[in-house]
Amino acid sequence: EVQLVESGGGLVQPGGSLRLSCAASGFTLSSHWMSWVRQAPGKGLEWVANIKQDGTDDFYVDSVRGRFTISRDNAKNSLYLQMNSLRAEDTAVYYCVREIEVGYGEVSLYFDYWGQGTLVTVSS
């Protein structure tokens, strides 16, 4: 059974840092692009970042580029999100998400498995 379990969320002051982890099981992590998607309280979904199967390519939404870093350790079946210079607007539930490629040269949003999410609150 595919499982994604996030951890590392919590309360942090503006300007602070936090590292989220996602433990993957039930599938071969190295076969998939992986994403982080967030959802602010009572708001819609926002894609944050993703990383290629071997970790050699990564992409970010403009609002976090330069502050967040996505990484992975396939040997440990783990995905990470290092978040620095946190702002109040980064407050959200962060989901670890598995991607399925759809071909045709298309950027995929086929997010077939999601973790339960971890809440990050940025507040003084």
Added chain:
Amino acid sequence: QSVLTQPPSASGTLGQRVTISCSGSSSNIGSHFVYWFQQLPGTAPKVLIYSNNQRPSGVPDRFSGSKSGTSASLAISGLRSEDEADYICAAWDDRLTVRVFGGGTRLTVL
């Protein structure tokens, strides 16, 4: 304000067919696949439709997706009480070069 526009709410009665719309532009829906997600209260989203109209295994055929020009629709037939949830569309946007989501439509089953 979301790049993809959805009505904030929709409703239907048990057994009825409802349609939820998602309006975009030539840089997203008009030239790329559309995806639909269902989010039950307090849970993570679940993919319902990928590549405009494909259903993952396990998703009932009561759910169907379609696309025309710069708009897409999700249809749910034979409405059940357990369909009460938020429904969210998504697509890649060429101009913004980012994955974008709609604001979501909350479906109420009367």
